[in-house]
Amino acid sequence: MGICKPSTLHRSTPQSSSRQSHETSIRLIRPIQSYSTLVARPRLTPRRSRGSRSVTRRSAFGKAMFGSPRRWGFSTSTGWKSSRSSFRGGQVATQALVSGDPPIVNIGTVVQATIQGHNVVLVAAVETKYDLIIFTRSGITQMEQLRGKRLGITGFNSATHYASIILAQAFERRLERVHADSRRPRHRAHRRREFRRARRTPTSPLRRRRWRAKPA
Amino acid sequence: MQIGDLGVEVQGNGFATSRAYIASNRDTVKSALKGFVEAIYFIYAE
Numbered sequence: 001m002g003i004c005k006p007s008t009l010h011r012s013t014p015q016s017s018s019r020q021s022h023e024t025s026i027r028l029i030r031p032i033q034s035y036s037t038l039v040a041r042p043r044l045t046p047r048r049s050r051g052s053r054s055v056t057r058r059s060a061f062g063k064a065m066f067g068s069p070r071r072w073g074f075s076t077s078t079g080w081k082s083s084r085s086s087f088r089g090g091q092v093a094t095q096a097l098v099s100g101d102p103p104i105v106n107i108g109t110v111v112q113a114t115i116q117g118h119n120v121v122l123v124a125a126v127e128t129k130y131d132l133i134i135f136t137r138s139g140i141t142q143m144e145q146l147r148g149k150r151l152g153i154t155g156f157n158s159a160t161h162y163a164s165i166i167l168a169q170a171f172e173r174r175l176e177r178v179h180a181d182s183r184r185p186r187h188r189a190h191r192r193r194e195f196r197r198a199r200r201t202p203t204s205p206l207r208r209r210r211w212r213a214k215p216a
Numbered sequence: 217m218q219i220g221d222l223g224v225e226v227q228g229n230g231f232a233t234s235r236a237y238i239a240s241n242r243d244t245v246k247s248a249l250k251g252f253v254e255a256i257y258f259i260y261a262e
Binding site: 098103104106107108109110111113118119120121122123124125126127129130159162163166 | 226227228229230231232233234235236237238241244245248249252253256
């Protein structure tokens with residue numbers, strides 16, 4: 001964007017008049033741009049580096065398996081040339097391991113695969129305690145309140161499945177029914193869509209009808 | 217609550233491979249294990 005000389009700005013040719021109007025519009029737009037960048041969208045939190053962000057997350061254990069060795073160069077320093085493949089769930093990853101590709105996976109279903117007769121071995125693990133987090137509706141605050149409730153799991157033979165069975169046996173009660181979610185491949189997208197819809201859906205009956213939403 | 221506190225053995229996430237792959241590619245598994253241990257040390261040290 002060049003700066004025009006005053007003599008060229010005062011010429012009465014059509015080209016110079018359009019340039020003059022262009023300069024005027026730029027003069028008007030610049031304060032708006034500076035307002036929008038400085039005032040309207042302030043950055044409240046400082047930008048963090050990518051390396052520090054991954055360490056402070058809760059899933060540091062999982063990242064230690066594959067992501068961190070690759071990112072920080074430990075895999076190359078130890079002579080391990082790795083490439084990452086993502087699978088949807090431990091069951092699919094176990095099937096891939098049994099079939100031979102990839103040869104090393106990060107799963108929590110080694111016990112299930114061994115029970116099924118596959119010659120699979122756990123090489124290394126870092127977790128000493130298993131976190132089973134159960135999300136419930138509001139109002140359930142004690143474990144005893146889960147009696148008789150259906151418990152949704154991510155899939156049959158998954159780590160969540162076994163953990164829920166162990167949890168039920170530990171409390172000397174039997175799960176009446178375990179509901180395996182069959183929408184696993186589209187689970188995340190479905191949940192994201194439902195969450196977005198729940199946030200946008202209005203609460204008044206008239207607006208809900210207009211949105212074609214279910215009655216409250 | 218922690219399932220580990222209940223005295224029940226539960227497997228968490230971990231490196232898994234087949235015994236046949238370990239027998240045929242022992243160096244690869246060892247180097248992967250080394251990288252894994254180095255990353256764990258880096259996480260706890262930093």
